[in-house]
Amino acid sequence: xxxxxxxxxxxxxxxxxxxxxxxxxxxxxxxxxxxxxxxxxxxxxxxxxxxxxxxxxxxxxxxxxxxxxxxxxxxxxxxxxxxxxxxxxxxxxxxxxxxxxxxxxxxxxxxxxxxxxxxxxxxxxxxxxxxxxxxxxxxxxxxxxxxxxxxxxxxxxxxxxxxxxxxxxxxxxxxxxxxxxxxxxxxxxxxxxxxxxxxxxxx
Numbered sequence: 101x102x103x104x105x106x107x108x109x110x111x112x113x114x115x116x117x118x119x120x121x122x123x124x125x126x127x128x129x130x131x132x133x134x135x136x137x138x139x140x141x142x143x144x145x146x147x148x149x150x151x152x153x154x155x156x157x158x159x160x161x162x163x164x165x166x167x168x169x170x171x172x173x174x175x176x177x178x179x180x181x182x183x184x185x186x187x188x189x190x191x192x193x194x195x196x197x198x199x200x201x202x203x204x205x206x207x208x209x210x211x212x213x214x215x216x217x218x219x220x221x222x223x224x225x226x227x228x229x230x231x232x233x234x235x236x237x238x239x240x241x242x243x244x245x246x247x248x249x250x251x252x253x254x255x256x257x258x259x260x261x262x263x264x265x266x267x268x269x270x271x272x273x274x275x276x277x278x279x280x281x282x283x284x285x286x287x288x289x290x291x292x293x294x295x296x297x298x299x300x301x302x303x
Contacts, residue, residue, distance in 0.1 A: 103142070103156045103181060104262035107134045107174025108166030108194040109215060113141035114263035115149040118157070120270065122263045123149035129259070134173035142181065157187055160265045162194035164285035165215065165223040165238045171284050190269060191280045195225040195238060197264035198257045200271055203230070210252040215260070222246060222256075223287055232271035233280075240287045 102116040110129040116122050126141035146153065161178035164171045175191075182189035195213045202211055208229045214222040217240055224241050225234040248254045272279075 101151060101155050101157050102160055102266045103145070103158075103178075104160040104162075104265045105138070105142070105174050105178045106162030106194055106197065106260045106262045106265055107138065107170045108162050108164045109170075109258060109260050111137040111141055111170075111174070112260060112262040113138070113145050114261070114266070115145045115151055116263055116266040120267065123151065125261075125263060127259070127261075134170045138173055138177045142177065153181070153185055156181070156185055158182075159185075159187060159189045160262075160269055161189060161191055162197065162260055162262070162265055163191045163280065163282070164194050165217065165287050166194060166285070167218070168286055171286070175284060191282050192265045192269050192272070193225070193234065193238070193280055193285060194260045194265070195223070195234060196232060196268035196272070196280075197260050197262070198255060199225070199227045199234070200232060200268040201261065201264050202253070202255045206253045210249070212246065212248050212252055212254045214246060214254065214256050216258065217287060232268055232275050233277045238285060238287060 104114045106112045113126045115124040124145040126144045128137040159178045159182040179189050198213045211227040213225045217223040221240045223238045225238040
């Protein structure tokens with residue numbers, strides 16, 4: 101039994117059976133209140149699926165690309181649930197979930213997956229035909245900089261479905277693709293930076 105969590109674009113949670121059947125899903129499109137939504141999403145999915153936390157055998161978490169704070173909330177929640185239940189927490193690039201869904205319609209072409217990276221940029225990943233894993237790490241580009249060759253298909257996504265993370269993970273394992281690194285895919289530095297030094301206080 102899988103618990104899947106992705107907070108790279110909104111907050112998405114799913115319970116998926118070991119056979120790949122989606123038993124419950126929760127989605128909140130708000131990109132700023134992940135901390136409030138993630139617990140509600142997990143509880144909703146467990147209750148809807150009729151699954152006890154002890155029945156979860158693996159937690160799957162999307163690792164972006166996505167905003168710094170949003171990704172941290174989702175991954176922290178996923179790791180906490182996995183630790184509490186003594187089960188593995190497996191990382192999957194969030195773009196893999198988008199690509200695996202697009203494969204249903206475009207099985208044998210190069211896919212160019214893009215998501216909103218803010219500041220008028222898109223995060224971009226390329227997938228070779230029938231491949232579950234990207235050919236390289238995602239990059240940043242403005243919309244008019246994204247080049248799509250003849251025969252390639254561009255997939256612009258605004259959401260990431262957590263249930264598709266499980267499907268992508270299963271495809272990666274069938275293909276023998278190594279597990280993704282646990283490092284989160286931040287494509288730029290966080291906006292908040294430490295202060296240069298202690299602030300002087302005067303009476």
